[in-house]
Amino acid sequence: MSAATRTSPRTSARRRRWLTACALTASAALVALPASAAPGGDNSPFGARTLARLAAQRTHSAHAVTPRLTAEDDDGNEADEIAEGADQYAEARTSPGIVAPGAYGAAWQSLTNLPRTGGNWRDLTALPYDSDDARYRDFDSNSSGGSGRVTGRMAAMAADDDGYVYAGSAGGGVWRSRSGGGHWQPVSDRLPSQSTGALALDGAGRLWLGTGEATTNADAYLGSGVYVLSDPHHGTFSTRGRVGGDELESTTIHELRFGGGKVWAATSEGVWSHSTKKITGAWKLEFAPNPDYLPGGTKANDPSAAYKNIANDIAIDPKDPSKVVLAVGWRSGDDYNGFYTKVRGTWTRITSGLGDLPSDADGVGNVTFARSADGSRYYAIDQSPEQLHTNPDSGLEGIFVSKSGSPTGPWTKIADYKGLAASGSALTSSGYMPGIQAWYNQFLTVDPSDARHVYAGLEEVYESKDGGDTWSTVGPYWNFGFSCWSIDPAKQTGDCNPTTHSDQHGVAIGRHHGKSFVYVGNDGGAYRRPVDGSQDSAGHATDWTSLNDGTIDTLQYYSVGIGKDLAYGGDSVTGGLQDNGQSLLRGNDTVMGSNFGGDGGDTLTDPADGCNMAEEYVYLAVQVTQNCAVNDGSWITDPTKVTSYNVAPADNTTSEARFIAPLAADMRSSSTWIAGGRHIWVQTHGYAIRSGTEWKSLYDLGAGRTATAVAASGGKVYAAWCGPCNNQGFARGIAVGNADGTGWHDITLPATGADGTVPNRYLSGFAVDPHDADHVYLAVNGFSRHWTEGPGAGVGHVFESKDGGTTWKDISANLPDVPTNSAVVTPNGGLAVATDLGVVYRAPGRTSWQRVGGLPAVAVLQLKLSPDGSTLYAATHGRGIRAIKVRDCD
CATH class of the missing domain: 2.130.10.10 (YVTN repeat-like/Quinoprotein amine dehydrogenase)
Known part of the structure; x- marks a missing residue:
């Protein structure tokens, strides 16, 4: 479905929808159904999740107020939006074929x-x-x-x-x-x-x-x-x-x-x-x-094969x-x-x-x-x-x-x-x-x-x-x-x-x-x-x-954020979830809470203060809070006493961002944020941002292109994109520039994904060396050409550049041929990579990979480090948020 025909997601105060059928099923099972190839796929409602209006006449509170609503809150075809979000999750793993x-x-x-x-x-x-x-x-x-x-x-x-x-x-x-x-x-x-x-x-x-x-x-x-x-x-x-x-x-x-x-x-x-x-x-x-x-039939490779024998x-x-x-x-x-x-x-x-x-x-x-x-x-x-x-x-x-x-x-x-x-x-x-x-x-x-x-x-x-x-x-x-x-x-x-x-x-x-x-x-x-x-x-x-008493943890996270809990000690851990909003776990909590409903996308948390958080809904609908979103209810009588602010950049309102769109803070400055839609956006007010107008466009990726990953360190910005993003003409690329708007250009990547070069597959994540902004790693999703019959599928899942992205080297070595989603450089110079089947690690000075810990066959969509760098956090899509000491990986 084109951006022109889909309805913008709601970006102002709203009651989030629970009916998101883009229910992600992360597992070690076999490949996802490519909805873009499905007969009738674009016409099927995919989650009629809407908002219950908080109209004052429906409450029994004498002080109830109608929340802030804008034209973007009008009911539209939200079902198609959710369908597209699910398609995009599959695209990352199936494209280009x-x-x-x-x-x-x-x-x-x-x-x-x-x-x-x-x-x-x-x-x-x-x-x-x-x-x-x-x-x-x-x-x-x-x-x-x-x-x-x-x-x-x-x-x-x-x-x-x-x-x-x-x-x-x-x-x-x-x-x-x-x-x-x-x-x-x-x-x-x-x-x-x-x-x-x-x-x-x-x-x-x-x-x-x-x-x-x-x-x-x-x-x-x-x-x-x-x-x-x-x-x-x-x-x-x-x-x-x-x-x-x-x-x-x-x-x-x-x-x-x-x-x-x-x-x-x-x-x-x-x-x-x-x-x-x-x-x-x-x-x-x-x-x-x-x-x-x-499988084995004369039409087994037909794009509609997955839908012909259900x-x-x-x-x-x-x-x-x-x-x-x-x-x-x-x-x-x-x-x-x-x-x-x-x-x-x-x-x-x-x-x-x-x-x-x-x-x-x-x-x-x-x-x-x-x-x-x-x-x-x-x-x-x-x-x-x-x-x-x-x-x-x-x-x-x-x-x-x-x-x-x-x-x-x-x-x-x-x-x-x-x-x-x-x-x-x-x-x-x-x-x-x-x-x-x-x-x-x-x-x-x-x-x-x-x-x-x-x-x-x-x-x-x-x-x-x-x-x-x-x-x-x-x-x-x-x-x-x-x-x-x-x-x-x-x-x-x-x-x-x-x-x-x-x-x-x-x-x-x-x-x-x-x-x-x-x-x-x-x-x-x-x-x-x-x-x-x-x-x-x-x-x-x-x-x-x-019956969800906490002994059963099948939570499906897209993201994780960690910051110091100044009030109670330890770390404050939050994360965005499929259909279960944003979870918030404080240092003294015995029960997690939620300040944010519906789907929770990407997450930013201030390492110095875990109550400073930015939370994404979908399509870059970003919300920010500076008090862990604790609300004493005073806003009921005084709507100015809100705890959260909607600060979405313009690609949200024009629907030119991915369903789960990339959001990152500069590694050296938590007040500089980068967001990616059709444009690469920057804002420098950090968690004090109060309006979407405070974002500035750094670079226009071009019509039909949208960011799949962003990262920044010391003002240097990396942005990966796709467009088209499905297997009908799939294309990908990388743009590099500075947070001050200078130096922006597209990296020349071989269109065919030849051996040793970045494949023509979905580019899902960057990891920047904290000591050298020109030293960067790239995580590549999908499967190599042994499994993917598509143009330029190539080989490899992890690539390294030491010249700011100009040239890349395949460092996959013995890494299994499995979609990779995220990567982080550990303080000792090791590299941890999140895959659809768990986490792998390459120790400093080594070329081979090890499996981290004993996770079951579950997808890990994002990795983050604790503020002191001692702990690695994993957002799994089916077994909650996991943590392991970095020292134990070596």
Whole structure:
């Protein structure tokens, strides 16, 4: 989508949106789906995340005020903005071409073969993170929204009747609770993939894990197959438990279903089956609608290959397990979309007899099935490609029931988006309708003791106790906009009940101490309530409990910032998160707070005073605070007493910056900041900046180009750019100049990325030698040409220049062929590099690389040093913020 057609993000005071489907799934799974090549990719809403207006008439506070709003706060097509953000994450790893399956698997093997440094990473964020923290209750936070303690996105849930609960995260692996939720332990750290697609318990009590998150968002990583854990109460997953061979490597797995002595897998490469009696032997490909596009096929390298064989779910007839219905299709629509069953031994599209459930390709997109325990009913959620393209309100076709218990129907529609909106939904106050992200948000389950008792998940959680005749929004989007809500800090969450985080993905029902609970997984982690719980007069549940107690850390960070905590000692640590705002951990905190909602992008923190912070939302929407954003609520009666200021440079308002745009402070002057969009910007007021007009443009990269990385030291500035940034004509470059505006020029880089030169791939980060501004390192994303079939993919991931960027030398040596994201020069002259599979380190005077610490297979997006240089901090995208002593790396 061009910059001219997308809507500018909101840059003034606002209630941040939680519904960002650019939910990044960092893992060691295999390559991301390149959305730029996807059929219909540019037309698909990608997160209808909007803001709840803080209108005075919706509060009960006598002193409530309407926050500052500008024309940029008007509702626009925010969904397209979020879609572009996700596309950009994928572009960095796939451009300039298509990445072959197996890239991450080979990289993980190579990484594990590296020698390891000493020391171990400390998990700094392994403590509760309170999104409702009353210390930060202002109009730039989500405080009082009602979702309470959060962690990173949960893609799947499973639970048994013995109090054991299993949560599968998007990028941080699988976790187990022995106490009905809480007191979590990781159980998949030894696997080469930490991305979860499906979790399922079979009749023998074994836990099955399908790796590769299957939400079809542009940056969902693929997996390494299916694993089974025979003793889930006590054991942990290992590679020895992989089912079959390598048939399901490089896929995502949407669902695992059981029937007829088989486990069925709905994957991004068709439907497969395997015996449940033994895990050896190959998987059988049951059905692929377009086999020529599978690996090894004649069209395997076609840009649309990843979208031609997507299967979403499998429904097995409880009366006859040989009768199976497959839900197949790409969420944006394709000719092969539809429901299939075997007719005389051949998989055939069902074209009639389904009743209200669509049988045409335009009406069948992402589908989830659920069967009642007694076999009397089948339920289904269907997302419609046609609705996705033509209906600005919702992409939901509906929720359906087959009262015969057969997956072939006939099916009756029991809910549509209008009916769900009238059931107590909070989405309508945000300008959207239920199912706006039905291709991304879906779960469905039936109470084992009552075939008419159903839970459905979209952006919110819905419940029906009468088979779909009536519905209640038991887990509303948030509490903003409800009459019970008040922004007054003295009233905490007012009279509103706690709710779940938005964006629902996984669900399970289990028992603990003899009581049945429903467990839901979403973009904020895991929550539970009694299956037959209580509701208030609006139909909202009164009994949700957050299970994100701090023992489970799957937080997905983009960035990290560190500064001295002058009030409490030690360091103040903050970071920007996917869909969970900005976390803030003070020196004396036992609970992290959040002063900043929605997505959190890049972060700057004053090394001398950790309460001086700059936080990015998206597209360079920068906010600054000088008191850790602690707010005593006085701004309610006096709007001039704000704690945060919006200081976005002009590329924010013209939408000419990356979704997560680069922001950096000069290494020798924390008051000089560099920001990158189409222009390279500078401001010299540091944390005292109060307006976006204080930025000055240093250099225009040119139309269609946008900065991917910036760095500065002693007034010398480096800026990397791409444009176009996708695999359709991808180009990259580096510009160098001075912070005073002089000397700016483009570095001449070979267009082909010849051996030994900087490849024609995404340039993701600089690391400047603190003693010599002309000595700089460059981190290069994507995969080398062995895996990437694109022009100029070249080889190498880390390059060094000793002449200010004029010439570069490949120093990758034994570094695994894996996307690199960030780098820092340590005080002793070593070099630490963040990759999609962890952190590597090159000691001073050495040419080879070592693996740092013992991180599982998780992406690390940014590295920073503590103010005294003694500690290395890593922003992981799935396992929180980690820290290790620099001395332990040598």
